[in-house]
Amino acid sequence: MRLNVNFRLAVSVGRIGYPARYATTSASQSGSVQKSDATNEDKLSQQQSDTDVVYSSTDTFREDIYLEFNREMLFRGLETADDDIDRQRLKETEEKRNVSRMRPWHQMLVNKQVPPVQFNWQLDRNALKARYAKYGKKSGVNPGLLWPTDKELDEQLALNRDMQPYLPDVVRKHNAEQKAEALRQSKRIAEVEANEKKYAKVLAAFEAEQLKAVKEIDEVEAKRQEKIREIQEYFGYWIDPKDPRFGAMQAQKEAEEKKVAKATQKADILRKKVATVTNT
Amino acid sequence: MGSKSATERALNYLRRAPRVTLTDVRDNPGARTKGRLVRKKDNMAGQQYNDLRGAGKPPLGWIWGDFYKPWQRIYPGATFFNQDINLRREYPPLSLLELQRLIDLGWLDPSLPIDLTALCNTRQYRCDPSLRQFGVQLTDEGASVFAAKVNLEGASVFAAKVNLEVQWASETAIAAVERAGGVVTTAYYDPIALTAAVDPLKWFEKGEPIPRRHSPPADLIGYYTDARHRGYLASPPAVEAARSELALKIGYALPDRTDDAQHDMLAARKDPLQVFFGLAPGWVVNLADQTLLKPKNPRLLHYYSGRLDASKDS
Numbered sequence: 382m383r384l385n386v387n388f389r390l391a392v393s394v395g396r397i398g399y400p401a402r403y404a405t406t407s408a409s410q411s412g413s414v415q416k417s418d419a420t421n422e423d424k425l426s427q428q429q430s431d432t433d434v435v436y437s438s439t440d441t442f443r444e445d446i447y448l449e450f451n452r453e454m455l456f457r458g459l460e461t462a463d464d465d466i467d468r469q470r471l472k473e474t475e476e477k478r479n480v481s482r483m484r485p486w487h488q489m490l491v492n493k494q495v496p497p498v499q500f501n502w503q504l505d506r507n508a509l510k511a512r513y514a515k516y517g518k519k520s521g522v523n524p525g526l527l528w529p530t531d532k533e534l535d536e537q538l539a540l541n542r543d544m545q546p547y548l549p550d551v552v553r554k555h556n557a558e559q560k561a562e563a564l565r566q567s568k569r570i571a572e573v574e575a576n577e578k579k580y581a582k583v584l585a586a587f588e589a590e591q592l593k594a595v596k597e598i599d600e601v602e603a604k605r606q607e608k609i610r611e612i613q614e615y616f617g618y619w620i621d622p623k624d625p626r627f628g629a630m631q632a633q634k635e636a637e638e639k640k641v642a643k644a645t646q647k648a649d650i651l652r653k654k655v656a657t658v659t660n661t
Numbered sequence: 662m663g664s665k666s667a668t669e670r671a672l673n674y675l676r677r678a679p680r681v682t683l684t685d686v687r688d689n690p691g692a693r694t695k696g697r698l699v700r701k702k703d704n705m706a707g708q709q710y711n712d713l714r715g716a717g718k719p720p721l722g723w724i725w726g727d728f729y730k731p732w733q734r735i736y737p738g739a740t741f742f743n744q745d746i747n748l749r750r751e752y753p754p755l756s757l758l759e760l761q762r763l764i765d766l767g768w769l770d771p772s773l774p775i776d777l778t779a780l781c782n783t784r785q786y787r788c789d790p791s792l793r794q795f796g797v798q799l800t801d802e803g804a805s806v807f808a809a810k811v812n813l814e815g816a817s818v819f820a821a822k823v824n825l826e827v828q829w830a831s832e833t834a835i836a837a838v839e840r841a842g843g844v845v846t847t848a849y850y851d852p853i854a855l856t857a858a859v860d861p862l863k864w865f866e867k868g869e870p871i872p873r874r875h876s877p878p879a880d881l882i883g884y885y886t887d888a889r890h891r892g893y894l895a896s897p898p899a900v901e902a903a904r905s906e907l908a909l910k911i912g913y914a915l916p917d918r919t920d921d922a923q924h925d926m927l928a929a930r931k932d933p934l935q936v937f938f939g940l941a942p943g944w945v946v947n948l949a950d951q952t953l954l955k956p957k958n959p960r961l962l963h964y965y966s967g968r969l970d971a972s973k974d975s
Contacts, residue, residue: 510868517949527868527945528956534964541875548876552894555882618668 495520751794752829755786757837758803764823774929774938776826777850781859790855796828799845804837824927829884835891836907842916844927848893849877849885854936861937865946870956873934873942873965893933934967941965 454461481488489496495516502508506526513522529537576583605622608631613619615634620627665673667689678685722732763769768783777797780786788794823843830847838845850858854874857864864871877885877894885892888899889907908915918924934942943965945954956962 507867511866512868514866514868514947515949517947517952524945524954527954528870528943528958528961531960534960538964545875551876551879551882552886555879555886559883618672619666620669 747793749793751792752796752798753786753788753794754798754800755780755827756800756802757807757834761803761807771823772923772926774824774826774926776931776938777828778858778861778937788855788859790852790859796850796855799825799827799830799834801831801833801837804833807837807841822923822927824929826931830890832889832907836911836913839904839907839915840913842918845891846893846930847885847890848931849874849881850936851875858936865948868945870945871936871940871942873967874936876933893930
C-alpha cells in the first residue's frame, strides 16, 4: 500500500533520502566545505548533485516529519515510498544486467513461471492434469480434476465386476478345483491298484476270448471272402459287398451257373444216351 | 453310384474308348512328383544390390505380402502351437548374480526394501508392461555368490540381507536369499499398477492418482496364495512353515533373526492394494509443490481402500 504524499516529489527531484540541505549550491561547487556535519556521503552527494535539480530553498524538506512518517509506515507493515523506489531501481538494474538476449517466453520458462494457455487442447482434462502436475497450485487448475468423476467411477466398477471378480470367491473356486483334481487322481490311483491285482486273471480270460472270437470271425469272414472271390473271378473285378449291385450280381451269377449246370446236365444225359445207343 | 475300383473304371473306359494307343498310356495321379520350382520371388526378388539391403528389416514372422500378417497368423495350422502368443505373460529375469552386482556397485541400497520400483530406478533393469511383461523373475544363477560375504575395503560386509519383493521366484533363488538372512515375497501387479511402479516419475508427471492394485487373475491365484512361492496372499504362518521346510529340503541352517537392527526393514511389507511404500492408493503426488493430495470423497475412499462387499460391488 502506497501513500501519495509530498515526499514522492522528492523522488523525481533527485536523490531521495538526502535532504535538500545536502544539495550543493553554486557557491559550494567552488570547493568550500559546507557548514553542516559533512560525511563521505555528503561529499558524494555534493559531487553527484551537480546534475540534479536543486531543491528550492523555499520548499524546505522536513526531514523530521519524513522520518516520523516512515517509521509509522514501517510499524504498520505498510510499504513506504522507499520500498517502491527500491523495487523500481532493482527492476531497472536487473533488466540492465540481463544480457541473455532470451525472448520473454523463454525467460518465463527459465524462471519457472506458469506459461499461459495458448491452444484448445491444453484445456483437455489430461492436459490440465499434466499442467497441475508440472506447476502445482500456481497453475490455477482445479485439483478436483485429478480424480475420477462419479460417472467414470461407475464405469470402472462395472468393468471390475467382470474383470476383477470377488477375490474370496476366486480363491474358494480355485481351492475347490484343486481338491476335486486331487480326489480324481487318488480315485484313479486306487482303481488302477485294484485292477493291477487281478490283472493276470483278466488278461488270460481276455486272450482266450480273443482266440474264440478270432476263430468265429475267421469262419464268418472266410465265407464272406469266398463269396467275394467267386464274384470277382466270375466278373473280373472286385466289388464291395456293401454295394447294392453285389446281391444282384450274385443272383445273376447263380442264375447263370444254374443255366450252365442245366445245360451240362442236358449234355450229359444226351451224351449218355448217345453212348448207350452207340455201344449197343 | 457307389465307389468304383480302379480296375472297374479302367474297364469302363476301355469299353467306350477307341483302341488303345501310346497317348492313352500315362501314370496314375500321384505316381510321380515334380520338383519344386524356385520362383524369382522366393530369392530376395533381386533386392540384393539395392538400398533394401541396408534398410530396416521387417519383424520376425513377416513374409512377403501383408505387413500386418506374420507367418504365425496366416496359416491356421499354426494355432496348434502359437495361438496364445499374444496372451502369454513374460517375466524378465534378474539373477542373484546381477542383484549382488547392483548392491556391490551401489545401485541398490540393501538397508531399504528392494522392490520393482527400486530396481527400475537403477535403470539397469527394465520391465515394459506394454510388452506383456509382468515383473521381476528371480533366477538362481549366482546363488552361491549371493550367500557369500563380500569383502569391501578390508572389512567383511554381508551384503545379502535383503527384503526383496519380486513377481516370480524359483525355489533355489528363494532358498539362497533366505539362507543369507533375507526375505523374499512374490507379489502381483496388474498392468496399470505396474505402469506406475515401473516409472513413478512419469506417472506423477501425468497428474494421475496412485492406482490401487487389483487381485491376480484366476490362473495366477494358485501361485500367489501358495506359501512355497512366498506369495503375498499366503498366510504368514504358512510362509514360516514353508521357510523351515525349504531349509530342511535343501539342507542349510536358517539364520537366527534376533538382529533387531534390521528387523523393521525386513518386516516391511506392502498392503495388497499398495504400489509404493509409504503411499496409499488414491493419493496424488505433486512434485512441483512437494505435496500430497488426498481425496475426501467417500466414494473415492471406498474405491481406493478396496473394501469390497460380495453382495454389492463397490
